[in-house]
Amino acid sequence: MMDDNAVSDIDSAGDTPGTTGLSDAGPGGGPPAFECAAAVVLDDRGTVLRWTRAAQDLTGFTADEVCGRPARELVVGLPDEPYRAAEIPASGRVRLWHRSGDTVEVVFRTSAVEGPAEFLVLVAPAHHAVHHEQGAALLRALSAQDRVTIALYDTDLTTVQTNATPGTADGRPVQPGTRLHDVLCAEDADTLEAVLRQVIETGAPVIRRTQHVRRRQDPARRRALSLSAFRLEDPRGRPTGVAALYVETLDQLEERRHLHLSREVAERVGGSLDVVRTARDLADLLAPGLGDLAAVDLAHSVFGGEEPARQLGGGDMRNAALAPATVAWPAGIKQGGLVPPLPDHPFLHRIRQGETVVLRLDEYAAMIGDPRLLEYLVPRGAHSVLVAPLHARGLTLGAISLWRCGRSGPFTEDEAQLLTLLASRGALAVDNARRYVREHRAAVALQQRLLPPATTDTSAAETAGVYLPAGDGAQIRGDWYDAIALPSLRLALVAGDVIGHGMPAIATMGRLRTAIQTLADLELEPDEMLTRLADLVQRLVAEAPPDDHDVVGATCLYAVYDPVTRRCAIASAGHPPPVLLRPDGTAEAVRISPGPPLAVSGMPYETTTIELEPGSVLALCTDGLIERGDRDLDQGLRYLVDALSASCRPERALHETGRALLASLRNQPRRDDAALLLARTRAVPAPNIAHWQIPADPAAVSQAREWTARQLTAWGLGDLVFTTELIVSELVTNAMRYGRPPAELRLIRHDVLVCEVTDSSSTQPRLRRARMSDEGGRGLFLVAQLGARWGCRHGQNNKTIWSEQLIR
Structure with missing residues (x-):
């Protein structure tokens, strides 16, 4: 038979941390939640030998009341006849009498004890077993999900149990005893441990918190996880660790990344009205936003603001931007260089018709045909390319080429659709810059001519x-x-x-x-x-x-x-x-x-x-x-x-x-x-200016001719004396006849000879053609014929009639 120490060990099991207890009260307002299963020891005749405190809590009967009596008396519905312990099923469900007169439905499990012919029966309330089975089924279902990771950690955040794999080629699971630093990059592991440690310390759960992590085996790839974490406690409420559920939200991450890239293109591309700067902004966002490498090629005429040809062909385009510019691009792709003509191929027809095309390296090689040309055009390590035309307002301005290299995954159809949208926005920005260049050049040319x-x-x-x-x-x-x-x-x-x-x-x-x-x-x-x-x-x-x-x-x-x-x-x-x-x-x-x-x-x-x-x-x-x-x-x-x-x-x-x-x-x-x-x-020197006041006397006309002849002779302009005398004579006569005194005559010598007569009248002189019978009206006509040009200007209280003659 089992000794008392063994029974004591079974009794104390209810205080062992980590065991599963029950929280329901017994029938009739009985004891509170059971913290462990009830244990009973029977001899081979079915007589109760040992009765634990948990059994007393379950049925209400004490050990003194039960020990030495047949166990069948506690079971509802058994016949009143001897019942050997060996005949008890290994497991099952029965109803037990409670001391209060009610019954308790329980499940049990029986196992033989080595040594004497004794049997250990473990008994638990039926509803507890149901909960346990459902919890186990739920745990198995969650563990089977490839995008749901369950991890149980102790208080030191060491892994106790998990269904996670580190993403290695053989898919081996993460072993118990590992830590987050063994699986994740150091910075991400520190961030995640801080969150889990806060759950252990405060007991406040974390629900659907987004965490971005990178695995140590693949640090270039960033993953988005939705984290839910709950503290684990023993029966006395002491923390024993933390349970974490990680749900990988790859689709949501991609959607956010695509949305962010679309917003960046809308905000940053088109801020400059320079064609090359616009293309560079677009390329810088697309690499690494969508691809590892990006090239933007535009038609020759776009750089000058003109419309491109309706059908772009080989040799019609020039590179406008490369990103990253520091990468060693192949010899055939150069900043500002010509895009070499490509052989005719159905893929090119699709691009020219406005379709975005995804090509694997083998498909691109088949389109090129020439291995030497392929090496000339394909970046090192590239395995796929995504090409989208820049199409705006019915014009094909150029094309965008995105390359994926190394360990990056191939382009998807969703990414092709995204590039189609981004290319349309970029094309509008490029076309706006092109139209501005055209208008600006026209405005500059017009202004320079004006x-x-x-x-x-x-x-x-x-x-x-x-x-x-x-x-x-x-x-x-x-x-x-x-x-x-x-x-x-x-x-x-x-x-x-x-x-x-x-x-x-x-x-x-x-x-x-x-x-x-x-x-x-x-x-x-x-x-x-x-x-x-x-x-x-x-x-x-x-x-x-x-x-x-x-x-x-x-x-x-x-x-x-x-x-x-x-x-x-x-x-x-x-x-x-x-x-x-x-x-x-x-x-x-x-x-x-x-x-x-x-x-x-x-x-x-x-x-x-x-x-x-x-x-x-x-x-x-x-x-x-x-x-x-x-x-x-x-x-x-x-x-x-x-x-x-x-x-x-x-x-x-x-x-x-x-x-x-x-x-x-x-x-x-x-x-x-x-x-x-x-x-x-500058100033006209005083010796080159002659000035006289004209008296209000008809004889002043001849006097003005004398002044003029004398001054011109002194200036060495004797060849102009005759014509100048005629001009002065007509101007002075006109001033005396139509004007008002005082009047004055002024001669100015420079690169031309200027004759000016000023009077106090504001009458506007008019040039007219005199008839044969007219005695006057020919004065200003003679002045106009003898001089290079003539005119009249008005001052505040006078007018001046002037004439200019060229000095040979």
């Missing part, structure tokens, strides 16, 4: 103009400058800035510049010139669509310099004032009274007149030169004053000074373009 020569050299001044577009040439706007030679050796200087950018602004600039050149021939005062321009801009506003009324307008500065009087008349329509650098090196912004911009009509403009010494430099600029985000107009003018003083020297060419002034802008972001016009003034 702007005047960069330098001019006249009797009044030498000039140099420079222009710097905004955004490093990406944005063409309507800033302009001009230097217009006027009669009597005078010079008009213009700087203007049109609202807006692109072709509309350039067109407006061209119309305004043409209008100024036309009005300049009328020799209007600066304030009158701006008034006429404001009227023109108002007509442009009226012609524009209603939504564009607020974006039609301009500012303008108009100045007229007279090298004879050395005076400069200036008027501004909302434009920054000019900067004056004197010969002694001092500089300042000219004080003027600016009027409203040209889009505002009905407001007067004011002319400011200043005197300029010979050798002075007048700088006219647009606000893009002096206005920045970090300074206002006054600060910008002070900057221009200082920069002009530092860089403008008499021995330095004006165009070099202009480039130096704009050099500081090239490395700074600008939202507006900048135009600068520099004019170094």
Whole structure:
């Protein structure tokens, strides 16, 4: 028979950690949850020899009440006859009497004990067995799932039991006693252990937490796992470890990765309006986002902004981007190089028809045909390629080629569909850049033809103009400058800035510049010139669509310099004032009274007149030169004053000074373009000017001829005496007949001979053809025939009729 120590050992089994207990109370409000199975020892006649505390808890009977009695008395429904222990089945289900008079349904298992003829019977409530069987079945089902990993860890996070395999070729399971560091990369193992340790310490479970891990056998491949973890406890609630369920979410990871890549392409590709930069951004995202290597090839014409041919063939494309650029690409694939022509093949027909094609290396080799050409085109280690055309707005702009190399898996149909979507987005971005290149080139060409020569050299001044577009040439706007030679050796200087950018602004600039050149021939005062321009801009506003009324307008500065009087008349329509650098090196912004911009009509403009010494430099600029985000107009003018003083020297060419002034802008972001016009003034020497007051006497005509003949002889222009006497005679006669005194005569000698007669009348002279019977009306006709050109300009209280003759 079993000794008392053996029974004591069975009794204490209920306190052993890790055994399975029951939580249901006994019948009739009996004892609480059983923590172990009940054990009973029978002799060969079925008499109870030993009765554990668990058996007492199960039935309510004490050991004293049961030991020595037949066990069949405890079983409901057994006949009242001897029943040997050897006849008890090895296992089964019966109902036992409870001391309270109720019954308890139990399951049992019987085994013989070595030595004396005794039998050990283990008894447990039936519902506990059911739960155990269901739990075991669930555990077996979960263990059989290839994408569900179950792992039991002890408190040191050492593996106790798991169905996991490390992903090796033979698929051997992870052995008990291993740790996460034996299976995962160190960084991922540390992260996962921290999560499991927190579950053990706090008891709070983790449900469906996403963890990204890499196995030590395959560190290049990143996997997404959904982790659920629960703390394991002994019957007394003490932690014994943690159970973890890992569900691999490969599809979700791929979907997230594809969604992230699509978002990146939408956000980053197309931010630049440069064709090559757009292609490079696309390639950098696709490798390694979708493939190991990426190449973007475009039609030749796309780089220049033109439309590609309807059917791209071999030799029609050039590489625009490679990613990664640091990889040793094969000799046939070079950044900026030509794409070699490929033999005709059905795969090429599919690509040309807009289909994305997946090719294994053997299929690609069959398409190429020539082994030497294959080595020339295929990257080292590549095993599959994915090709998608760049198709937008009915045009095939080029193609994208993605390569997978080494241990990377082959391309899937889902990835082909994704590349089709990304290629369509990329194609639109490339086409937008192409269209911009075309428009930008047209705008630049138009603007270059509308702007005047960069330098001019006249009797009044030498000039140099420079222009710097905004955004490093990406944005063409309507800033302009001009230097217009006027009669009597005078010079008009213009700087203007049109609202807006692109072709509309350039067109407006061209119309305004043409209008100024036309009005300049009328020799209007600066304030009158701006008034006429404001009227023109108002007509442009009226012609524009209603939504564009607020974006039609301009500012303008108009100045007229007279090298004879050395005076400069200036008027501004909302434009920054000019900067004056004197010969002694001092500089300042000219004080003027600016009027409203040209889009505002009905407001007067004011002319400011200043005197300029010979050798002075007048700088006219647009606000893009002096206005920045970090300074206002006054600060910008002070900057221009200082920069002009530092860089403008008499021995330095004006165009070099202009480039130096704009050099500081090239490395700074600008939202507006900048135009600068520099004019170094000259003066007509006093000996080359003759001036007389004309008395109000008819005899003054002959006297004016005498003055003229004498002066021309002194200047050595005797060959011009006769024609000049006739011109002076007609002009003085006209002034005395139609004008009002006082009147004056002025002769100016330079590269032309200028004759001017000024009187106090504002009557506009008219050239007319006299009839045979007319006694007069031929004066201005003779002046026009004898001189190279003639005209009339009006001052504030006078008019001047002038004539120019070429000096041979």
